[in-house]
Amino acid sequence: xxxxxxxxxxxxxxxxxxxxxxxxxxxxxxxxxxxxxxxxxxxxxxxxxxxxxxxxxxxxxxxxxxxxxxxxxxxxxxxxxxxxxxxxxxxxxxxxxxxxxxxxxxxxxxxxxxxxxxxxxxxxxxxxxxxxxxxxxxxxxxxxxxxxxxxxxxxxxxxxxxxxxxxxxxxxxxxxxxxxxxxxxxxxxxxxxxxxxxxxxxxxxxxxxxxxxxxxxxxxxxxxxxxxxxxxxxxxxxxxxxxxxxxxxxxxxxxxxxxxxxxxxxxxxxxxxxxxxxxxxxxxxxxxxxxxxxxxxxxxxxxxxxxxxxxxxxxxxxxxxxxxxxxxxxxxxxxxxxxxxxxxxxxxxxxxxxxxxxxxxxxxxxxxxxxxxxxxxxxxxxxxxxxxxxxxxxxxxxxxxxxxxxxxxxxxxxxxxxxxxxxx
Amino acid sequence: xxxxxxxxxxxxxxxxxxxxxxxxxxxxxxxxxxxxxxxxxxxxxxxxxxxxxxxxxxxxxxxxxxxxxxxxxxxxxxxxxxxxxxxxxxxxxxxxxxxxxxxxxxxxxxxxxxxxxxxxxxxxxxxxxxxxxxxxxxxxxxxxxxxxxxxxxxxxxxxxxxxxxxxxxxxxxxxxxxxxxxxxxxxxxxxxxxxxxxxxxxxxxxxxxxxxxxxxxxxxxxxxxxxxxxxxxxxxxxxxxxxxxxxxxxxxxxxxxxxxxxxxxxxxxxxxxxxxxxxxxxxxxxxxxxxxxxxxxxxxxxxxxxxxxxxxxxxxxxxxxxxxxxxxxxxxxxxxxxxxxxxxxxxxxxxxxxxxxxxxxxxxxxxxxxxxxxxxxxxxxxxxxxxxxxxxxxxxxxxxxxxxxxxxxxxxxxxxxxxxxxxxxxxxxxxxxxxxxxxxxxxxxxxxxxxxxxxxxxxxxxxxxxxxxxxxxxxxxxxxxxxxxxxxxxxxxxxxxxxxxxxxxxxxxxx
Numbered sequence: 001x002x003x004x005x006x007x008x009x010x011x012x013x014x015x016x017x018x019x020x021x022x023x024x025x026x027x028x029x030x031x032x033x034x035x036x037x038x039x040x041x042x043x044x045x046x047x048x049x050x051x052x053x054x055x056x057x058x059x060x061x062x063x064x065x066x067x068x069x070x071x072x073x074x075x076x077x078x079x080x081x082x083x084x085x086x087x088x089x090x091x092x093x094x095x096x097x098x099x100x101x102x103x104x105x106x107x108x109x110x111x112x113x114x115x116x117x118x119x120x121x122x123x124x125x126x127x128x129x130x131x132x133x134x135x136x137x138x139x140x141x142x143x144x145x146x147x148x149x150x151x152x153x154x155x156x157x158x159x160x161x162x163x164x165x166x167x168x169x170x171x172x173x174x175x176x177x178x179x180x181x182x183x184x185x186x187x188x189x190x191x192x193x194x195x196x197x198x199x200x201x202x203x204x205x206x207x208x209x210x211x212x213x214x215x216x217x218x219x220x221x222x223x224x225x226x227x228x229x230x231x232x233x234x235x236x237x238x239x240x241x242x243x244x245x246x247x248x249x250x251x252x253x254x255x256x257x258x259x260x261x262x263x264x265x266x267x268x269x270x271x272x273x274x275x276x277x278x279x280x281x282x283x284x285x286x287x288x289x290x291x292x293x294x295x296x297x298x299x300x301x302x303x304x305x306x307x308x309x310x311x312x313x314x315x316x317x318x319x320x321x322x323x324x325x326x327x328x329x330x331x332x333x334x335x336x337x338x339x340x341x342x343x344x345x346x347x348x349x350x351x352x353x354x355x356x357x358x359x360x361x362x363x364x365x366x367x368x369x370x371x372x373x374x375x376x377x378x379x380x381x382x383x384x385x386x387x388x389x390x391x392x393x394x395x396x397x398x399x400x401x402x403x404x405x406x407x408x409x410x411x412x413x414x415x416x417x418x419x420x421x422x423x424x
Numbered sequence: 425x426x427x428x429x430x431x432x433x434x435x436x437x438x439x440x441x442x443x444x445x446x447x448x449x450x451x452x453x454x455x456x457x458x459x460x461x462x463x464x465x466x467x468x469x470x471x472x473x474x475x476x477x478x479x480x481x482x483x484x485x486x487x488x489x490x491x492x493x494x495x496x497x498x499x500x501x502x503x504x505x506x507x508x509x510x511x512x513x514x515x516x517x518x519x520x521x522x523x524x525x526x527x528x529x530x531x532x533x534x535x536x537x538x539x540x541x542x543x544x545x546x547x548x549x550x551x552x553x554x555x556x557x558x559x560x561x562x563x564x565x566x567x568x569x570x571x572x573x574x575x576x577x578x579x580x581x582x583x584x585x586x587x588x589x590x591x592x593x594x595x596x597x598x599x600x601x602x603x604x605x606x607x608x609x610x611x612x613x614x615x616x617x618x619x620x621x622x623x624x625x626x627x628x629x630x631x632x633x634x635x636x637x638x639x640x641x642x643x644x645x646x647x648x649x650x651x652x653x654x655x656x657x658x659x660x661x662x663x664x665x666x667x668x669x670x671x672x673x674x675x676x677x678x679x680x681x682x683x684x685x686x687x688x689x690x691x692x693x694x695x696x697x698x699x700x701x702x703x704x705x706x707x708x709x710x711x712x713x714x715x716x717x718x719x720x721x722x723x724x725x726x727x728x729x730x731x732x733x734x735x736x737x738x739x740x741x742x743x744x745x746x747x748x749x750x751x752x753x754x755x756x757x758x759x760x761x762x763x764x765x766x767x768x769x770x771x772x773x774x775x776x777x778x779x780x781x782x783x784x785x786x787x788x789x790x791x792x793x794x795x796x797x798x799x800x801x802x803x804x805x806x807x808x809x810x811x812x813x814x815x816x817x818x819x820x821x822x823x824x825x826x827x828x829x830x831x832x833x834x835x836x837x838x839x840x841x842x843x844x845x846x847x848x849x850x851x852x853x854x855x856x857x858x859x860x861x862x863x864x865x866x867x868x869x870x871x872x873x874x875x876x877x878x879x880x881x882x883x884x885x886x887x888x889x890x891x892x893x894x895x896x897x898x899x900x901x902x903x904x905x906x907x908x909x910x911x912x913x914x915x916x917x918x919x920x921x922x923x924x925x926x927x928x929x930x931x932x933x934x935x
Contacts, residue, residue: 078743
């Protein structure tokens with residue numbers, strides 16, 4: 001006779017430790033794989049758990065085994081045409097055993113592909129960007145919830161016991177359960193006093209009545225003072241923090257000088273801002289505006305992958321953004337965040353216009369404006385202009401970056417001052 | 425009689441009822457098994473069990489994490505279905521059933537695992553010799569705790585490196601021709617400390633009186649000296665055992681871990697040698713038992729159809745030219761052989777009488793029981809593979825000789841081919857054929873303490889390129905230079921690879 005045991009409650013993930021060890025051991029490979037995966041992802045997908053692949057040769061566990069070559073005679077099933085003595089070329093399907101098999105999934109056999117959990121994936125992403133712990137914790141956290149009162153429930157922990165409610169239902173129950181006895185008792189008491197009035201207390205009837213009354217009182221007493229049924233607990237439910245909506249503008253210069261690696265940096269910058277917003281707002285729209293001499297609103301795909309050449313007029317993008325804000329994202333209903341990436345090489349004379357646009361039409365409307373100059377040379381003319389803007393506005397941040405680890409300082413204030421902003 | 429159940433939902437009571445009936449039928453067929461412990465688990469827990477090769481407890485190591493991640497992914501992408509069950513060779517015999525399965529599938533897995541595999545574990549001579557069902561769970565627990573303790577004391581990294589090296593040799597942790605001692609948990613613990621000191625003493629003994637190296641001796645001294653004693657006196661095929669007992673530099677705790685890996689490898693040794701038999705036996709019995717349930721009208725047609733569909737999937741053998749072909753399916757081969765064995769007993773043909781006169785017409789239960797108890801894949805195939813099964817699977821052999829430009833078909837399923845195919849297929853399942861033959865042949869006791877491994881080549885098959893990495897692992901365990909030489913079939917020998925230990929920086933604690 002078998003014993004049947006239900007182990008489902010034991011919870012899985014017995015190999016969580018082993019998975020962590022695997023990740024720890026192949027840190028470097030996984031870090032590179034995550035970087036690769038990030039560049040292939042859409043901004044809004046950054047948060048999902050991700051598939052990463054690392055070269056299989058790095059992680060094989062070597063054992064002694066036979067290699068190709070030599071002589072071997074192997075048995076196969078399903079013969080349909082061969083007779084003894086037939087011969088054929090090696091590459092033919094189903095020929096001698098031990099050959100390499102084609103991979104079935106389209107991925108090369110040389111890659112070990114696995115899924116990294118959301119937490120692990122983000123950790124690797126953050127590591128690359130040199131995020132401080134506080135910001136990391138803030139970003140990796142699942143949406144904030146808090147407990148709110150939601151009436152009463154019939155079960156809960158003793159500390160949540162609502163005494164008032166409990167006593168009220170106890171009282172109600174006692175009244176309800178004892179009332180039939182009480183009623184009869186009252187009648188009996190009245191009859192008894194009449195009886196002793198008339199005949200004195202020692203008649204048979206009086207004694208009998210006395211006995212009945214005693215019985216009824218016992219019945220009343222037997223109704224318990226408090227029962228499990230009466231218990232009421234304060235009920236609290238988890239509620240997501242009320243959150244508003246936000247829109248994030250991604251502005252990028254796509255002139256000829258922005259090469260793939262610069263775009264990749266810009267993308268990381270946008271991703272980080274997106275992650276931050278994701279934490280704070282229920283709904284986020286992302287608007288992509290790219291520009292060279294003219295600006296255009298595009299899909300994410302085109303944003304990162306098409307290349308234009310020619311000069312740069314930054315103000316065109318700013319103007320378009322102002323238009324979009326007025327048309328679709330009124331500042332009274334939306335929290336507006338802007339992230340701009342450029343190599344800073346603006347058409348001479350345009351920078352002044354940019355400064356004016358920022359000061360007059362944009363910065364009064366937005367929550368935060370972050371600018372990165374992805375460049376390796378001297379600061380360009382746009383930089384000079386923006387510096388003056390920076391001095392006037394607190395919610396304007398800028399930074400020149402060369403590597404991904406320099407992105408965070410741009411958004412530094414954002415992570416710090418978060419508590420101070422009122423949602424609109 | 426009423427059906428045991430009609431729907432596809434299972435409940436604990438139903439599982440118990442099915443188990444009762446299946447146990448009764450198994451008993452009537454004369455199956456002798458350990459008591460069963462059926463555990464219901466989720467798909468995720470099944471993946472966990474996969475990662476640890478089915479062992480319910482195991483020490484921590486990154487490679488198990490790797491296996492988990494890869495099987496998790498193929499499962500999620502639908503490349504791989506999960507096994508319906510995993511069964512552990514222990515007493516009581518633990519079988520995991522997945523909660524996703526329907527009632528008919530649970531019944532199939534109970535018959536397959538709890539009575540098929542279980543009786544095989546209890547009866548087959550290899551399992552009886554090499555594993556100890558009573559003690560394995562305790563031993564695994566001991567191993568897990570011991571490794572964890574070592575990690576605390578000596579650092580995770582240190583233990584991980586050691587385990588990596590041991591794992592590289594885990595297929596070389598068995599003495600094929602010696603019986604191992606039985607495991608016992610109390611004994612293990614009681615003797616562990618004793619063994620530590622004893623082992624170290626033995627090792628020290630071997631290395632204690634080091635004679636001067638020959639090159640340092642004067643000529644006359646050398647002439648006076650006796651010839652060096654060869655160590656080991658005979659080649660050793662159990663590399664892990666040899667290292668555990670003789671590696672000069674290992675700490676006692678390291679020896680204990682080498683031993684743990686060796687013992688666990690030993691536990692898997694019979695499974696690797698009885699894949700066809702074990703799966704064939706279990707498949708034969710779920711087929712037979714469930715048909716009996718149907719005969720007795722305990723299950724309905726729908727139940728039977730679902731089972732037959734699952735059963736057909738299990739024993740599907742893609743032909744050699746199919747894109748899904750990846751060698752012979754052990755379930756198919758084993759199942760067909762046991763089925764045919766029964767048929768030969770019950771309805772022998774003239775051919776059977778010619779091929780296997782001692783089987784034809786005998787009592788099928790006795791014959792099958794005998795086959796299950798006394799064989800492993802290699803000898804089982806050699807003894808029982810009948811022409812009929814060869815014809816049914818349309819087996820043929822292909823000779824791949826790198827000296828010939830083309831591959832050649834050497835035998836097919838015809839009168840001339842049966843014997844050749846039977847012989848070849850048996851060889852194919854011979855472990856000593858599947859794995860390269862590597863032995864410890866010499867330790868330079870009097871000299872630089874170097875260790876020589878010899879690969880005895882057969883059929884000119886070379887080692888795969890990863891051999892250098894494995895040798896590096898051996899070097900880490902041995903602590904001194906390790907050489908790998910190849911002995912060709914014509915008697916030539918050649919040094920293939922030499923690995924010197926890494927010079928560690930000497931960390932001297934300030935006094």
